[in-house]
Every structure is written in structure tokens, then in C-alpha cells.
Amino acid sequence: MRAVVQRVERAGVSVDGAVVGSVERGLLVFLGVSGEDAEADADWLARKLPDIRIFEDDDGRMNRSLGDVGGAILVISQFTLYGNLRKGTRPSFNRAAPPDHGNRLYEHFLKSLRAAHEGTVASGRFGAFMTIDAVHDGPVTLILDTRDKGW
Numbered sequence: 453m454r455a456v457v458q459r460v461e462r463a464g465v466s467v468d469g470a471v472v473g474s475v476e477r478g479l480l481v482f483l484g485v486s487g488e489d490a491e492a493d494a495d496w497l498a499r500k501l502p503d504i505r506i507f508e509d510d511d512g513r514m515n516r517s518l519g520d521v522g523g524a525i526l527v528i529s530q531f532t533l534y535g536n537l538r539k540g541t542r543p544s545f546n547r548a549a550p551p552d553h554g555n556r557l558y559e560h561f562l563k564s565l566r567a568a569h570e571g572t573v574a575s576g577r578f579g580a581f582m583t584i585d586a587v588h589d590g591p592v593t594l595i596l597d598t599r600d601k602g603w
Contacts, residue, residue: 475526
């Protein structure tokens, strides 16, 4: 799984003009699922996210976690995180999970994240065309990949 994690003042996601998820201060997470991913990957990422020290303390250092600041999380499925441009200019998505596998792991990830984080966990709609509105804080962006757990 790949996650692009962005610190936000607020973020929301709409489908067909209707807001389906929104958060105030917290994290906007774009989540990509590959065909190789399993529930263990979703669980690892769900445990990791709430503990990332991405928020500033009184000295201006990134030393506080989501729980420390009472933050929320908005998760958006994004298969394009597995886009590959090695053979030209049109992306290939052959490493992205098939829709049934991707949706199952996306839902599993949300369930695991809700168990790991006491605050709000909002989400977009898997497979839908979504409009995302975000006010970034920083900006601060991190990329996590479950194939690179060595840190």
C-alpha cells in the first residue's frame, strides 16, 4: 500500500456535488492499493498513521502526533498512486489492485484505522470520481509505502 499523507487545516471530499467526508485539522491521506497487498499491510499502515509526529510543538518542531493535537483523518482511495510511466507518457496501472481486491483492502484499512485512532476518520467513496477540497498546513507531505517498512 502507498499513502500520500498531507497535513491539513481542513479537507473535504464530494461525489456528484454532495460532501461525503470532511475533517478539520488533521491528515488528508491518499491511499493506493497494489495487487500484492494484504490485510497485514493495511493493519501496519493503520497503526503507523496516528503516531506520526507531523504536527508542531510549542517550539515549532514536528513533535506531536494526530492524537496529541486531537486531529482527524480523511482517507481517499487513489489507484493512480501505482501509475507507471516507464514505457512512455501514458501511465500504466497494472500494479494497482483489481477493484474487488482494492475495495476490500480499502474498507479493511478504514476499519483498522478507526480502531487505532480515537478521533474522526472520514473517507471518500471507493471507485467514484471525487472532488477534493483541502487547505494544506505547511505544506507538509509524506509518502509511506508498506513495501518499505525498514524505518
